[in-house]
Amino acid sequence: MTRSEGTIQSGSNNQRYLEFAIPISSFGATLIGVLIWQMGFEINFQFFSLGCVIGSCLLAYLAWIRPKKDIVALSTPIYAFIFFVVPTDYMSGLTLQLLYAISLTLLLIRLKHRFGMSHTAVSLGKELATPLKAYVEQNPDAFTGISPDAAHRAAMVISLFSTGEYGEAARVVTAITGQQEIPTAFPYLTRAFEIVHEHAIILEQSLPRPETYQTFLPEDEYLLANPQHLEYSEDRKFDTTFDNALLLLFSVAWNNAPADRLHLLTCQQFILKLLAE
């Protein structure tokens, strides 16, 4: 087990404990209160609402650490404060606390089912997601010999596209292709840069799709992430060509510019969307 996997496993266990702690603390504190009252110690029942307050805070924490946020779970500590700040007598306090504990448990189930898992090493940008990893490791030999400088430029282009700086991306590509930095042994890389350049200009100037546009050649197909299907419309073929070009540049950058990997990981969510055809 790698260190990263170990950390994720331990984080997952901690979360499981926290999930159990929500009903235990909210129901448990109320139950303790009932037992104490049964024993004849009539302590202010409001104190036993502390379990519900703690349960709310734990639920809000679990909602916070998920990539997809649940605003209802996040706001439960506020409701706990509103409900339990006012002193109540035994019966109404007991009813309120039990109803609140049931609500917290239902919200916990809802959080787990509707708002997915908590952050992973992928969502935290520490490693590549499985499909992307499989793609970049698919053809390592095809990229042997590409200079780190050309790969670094590819990483720059990815970064500029992910931030919507299309004009700047077009300028970077012009600089690479203009200075002939790409060895002739990698014609697919030149094509990928040219495709990206064409799309960068179209996006920057909000132009419609041209009648004829740059494409990959049939011999490049083994390097492409998303297959082009014959039944695709021309618009979709145009988009897929662009997605494939960016994915190919990502793969080149990942394999040949290790220094840029941290930066590439910050663009992963953007690149993953292109891969998910």
Next chain:
Amino acid sequence: MKIGNVEVKVSIISIGVFVFFTLFLIVASLYSPEVRSNLIWLIPVLFMLLVIPVALNYMSRSQYAELEPEYERQAKTVRVKLINENMIGKIVRIDGVVERVHFQFLNRPQYSVADRSGAISVKMFTSPDEDIKVNDVVEVLGQVIRRYIVTGEPVVNCVSIRKKRAPVSNDD
């Protein structure tokens, strides 16, 4: 209702609140002489329930109208798929089909707009110029923001949503 060049829309909720309190005041004034003696200030307060939402709507819509040319100038037409969290703050234009509409009755509509690459949530903090319905083909101008300002997935904070006459390409 039009004030200057701005078409002001009052939400059904505001009208409902106004009608409810009007009826409540009528009934209360019939039965209580104390309420009748206070009608001199209760009636203006009642009208404020209508005037304040109208004023707020006027202000937000005129503000959005001022922003629109600037957004029009800066916006880049993108596919939904290209919008990601690194684009927070960027001004974009998307063309797509409205799949869902929520909270229109609050004058804070939220749309799900889809193009051939995916769907995205489009939030608007005032009423749109046109009545936008499900399946309308629209052009959206707005800024990419996070759903809950500091956290959450990217959504479009819409400044303008307009129906397009020409349909978007229907494919795949």
